[in-house]
Structure formats: C-alpha cells, structure tokens
Amino acid sequence: MLTQTGRRVRTAVTAGVAGLLLAGTFFGQDDAFPFGPFRMYATRDAPNGSVVSTRVEAVDASGRVITVPDSATGMRRAEIEGQVSSFRHQADRLGALSRAHSRLRPNEPAYILVRVVERRYALRDGRPAGTGVEQVVAQWQR
C-alpha cells in the first residue's frame, strides 16, 4: 500500500511529465529532448515536390573516392542532414569529419577531401520520376 505522501508525489510527477510532454508537443522542438515533440516523419512532402537523399563522399590520401559509411566518422546520415545548412555556410566544418575519421580509424588513409552530396528525386503524383539529380552542396579540401 502506498502512503498518502507516496500517492501525492506520484500524482504530481504524473501531472508534471504529462504537462512537459504536451508542452513539448505543441511548442517545443527536438532541442527539448526528452520532452520534445514526437516528430518522426511529421513533416509533409508534396506529392509533386522532391525528395532529397544525402550522402558523404571523401577522397582519401591514396586518391580513392569513397562513399563514407556512418561508422567511418561516427556521424549518422541524419546527423549530417541535421547540420547540412551549417556545412553549406561553413564548408570548413567538414574538416571535422576528416579528423573524426582519423581518430576512429587511424590505420586507414586520411580523408583529404570531404563533400556532402544530395540526390534530389522529383515526385509526380507521389511517385519518384526518374533516377534523381545529384549536387555537391558543401566541400572541404585539406
């Protein structure tokens, strides 16, 4: 059996958590984790708009061009996308991915060039039309 106090505290905690989750849902952003809005797939894509798929490419010291997997820099694709606007404005920041790679995989040739590539697929009536157009949106070179 719970005491009066035990019940009171729990009721208050329930109300507090519910209030924070509701506030986050209506007014918050991801920044408010763990009380931010549950916004997975919450944005709307226009059926005749376009869809962007992002990847990171690198050229290593041996001249190889590589599609960089998440594990090579420790940055997930979604994290790159979350920071893509700052990479556009300050391409130098991509140098940090090269440094992260050298720390995580010191035995591999270092990246001397890193770029973010977006492939844009046009949609027509909610279906992809064509194979997409690629564009380098940010590039850093040692």
Add this chain to the structure above:
Amino acid sequence: MAAVTAAPPGWLFDPVPYRRIVMLRRVAYLFVPVDMLLTTPWVWSHAHEPGELYRPLLIDRVLHLPTPGAWVTVLGVTLIVASLAAAAGRLPRVLGVAVAALYLEWMVVAFSYGKVDHDRVGFLVLLAVLPTVPRRDDEAAGWAVRMTTLAVVATYFLSAVAKLRFGGLDWVDGATLTRAVIRRGTGLSKHLLDHGWVLHAFQYVLVTVELLVSPLLLVRWRDPRRTWLLVGGFYLFHLMTFLAISIVFLPHCVALLALLPLERMSVQRLAQREPVPA
C-alpha cells in the same frame, strides 16, 4: 491535490502484481547493454567527434553537461556494469536510479550531434519508474506500469499531433512515406513506390491508429485477450515498419512489454529464486 489523493486509487494506482516489476527489471536492465552494444553502437563513437560537431541540447545547456570526449567511454562501461548488476536484482533502488540517470545522459550524448530519435520516451520512463518499486507493493507497481503505459501511448498519440502541427491537416495526402521508402526502403518496400496509392492509404491508417487505437491501450479490459490483441497489433506494426524502412523502435517495444501480464511467465521459477519480503 487533496481531492485527488482522497479519491479511490483509480486507474493510476490500480494494483499490478509486483512480479511484473521483477520481470520488467530483468528485461529492461538486460536490454540496456543490448541497446548500447548492438542496436545503437554509434553512440560510443561520439567520444571521438571533434567538439565543433557538438550541438548541445537544452538539457546540456541548462545542466552545463560537458562536451562529449573520452569520458563517454567511462560512462558507457559504468552504465553496462550498473545495468547488469541491476538485472541481477541487486540494490533495486540505488542501481535503478543510477541506470536511469546514466542512460538518460547516454541518450543526451547520442542526440547532441544534430539528430534526435523519437523512440526513447517510453523506455526512459520505464527506467525512471522501476526504482520506485524496490519491494513488494502492488499499488506502487500499478503506478509504475501506468506511467509506462502513458508514455507508450503518448509516443503514438502525440506523434499524430506532431504530424498535424508540422505537416498540417493534409499530412495524410502528402508523400511522406514515399520519401521514407526512397531514402530507407528495403527490397520489400521499394516495390511499393510503383503503387503510390498503397503508401498514401497507409498514411491514413497510420494517423487513425495513432489517434484512435493507441488510447485503447489505456483501458483495463476485463477480457485480457483484448490487451494481448492490441499490444500484439502494435508489435506487428513495428515489425512492418522494420521490414519496410529498416527502422525499429526497439526501446519503445521493450516499454510496451509493461502492458502484458509478464507476472504469469515462469512464476514458479521466480518464486523459488526471488523471495519477496512480506
């Protein structure tokens, strides 16, 4: 407040057998290292990220949490040791609080680089409430289960609200699932791109389930088969999501277990191993 506490226990404090907490403790604390080592191992690599990639969350800034660095590895190892000890049933209050706090910090490290995942709240709440039931108390157990249930339902219901907030009323007529399949589709789901109406229709199903079906999880059904049916239906939904876009809400699925009568599983074995003080 007095009016609330003077009222009969009601839904929030409806007793649940303490054994369910014992079972949940094992599953949740054993899942922590599984999550850290198998399903989201990328968090460890944030120890090596240069500081300029760090995008501190509100909680980082308010609590002045340090920029991730070598200490993240120490945090990870400590969390694994603490959760394994907690899974063994040791010091349920102390270790439970430690695991809840350290796992929250682990998640903050995970999500401070430009992307926040939205499948954690149910599991974080489960970890937070487990140490509030260190010994047999069916009412306290009831509250812990209800809190987890609320968090699970909020994850579904409030994600529909977020769709209305960010995508607008016509989210259902957009091409969001097409985007999901183009970007993360599997061999199984890529075929659906040729049949756009299926993805379009599924957006209606999704919002309907989130808004109208998920609150049914809050109901204490007389016939327990209904709970099984509902929870089973949601597990099926998560399996389908995984097969279609290779995203699995695994921590959320662990929290969803709290709704099932786990206390009925291997009761005899538990009774032998875990004598509970009267």
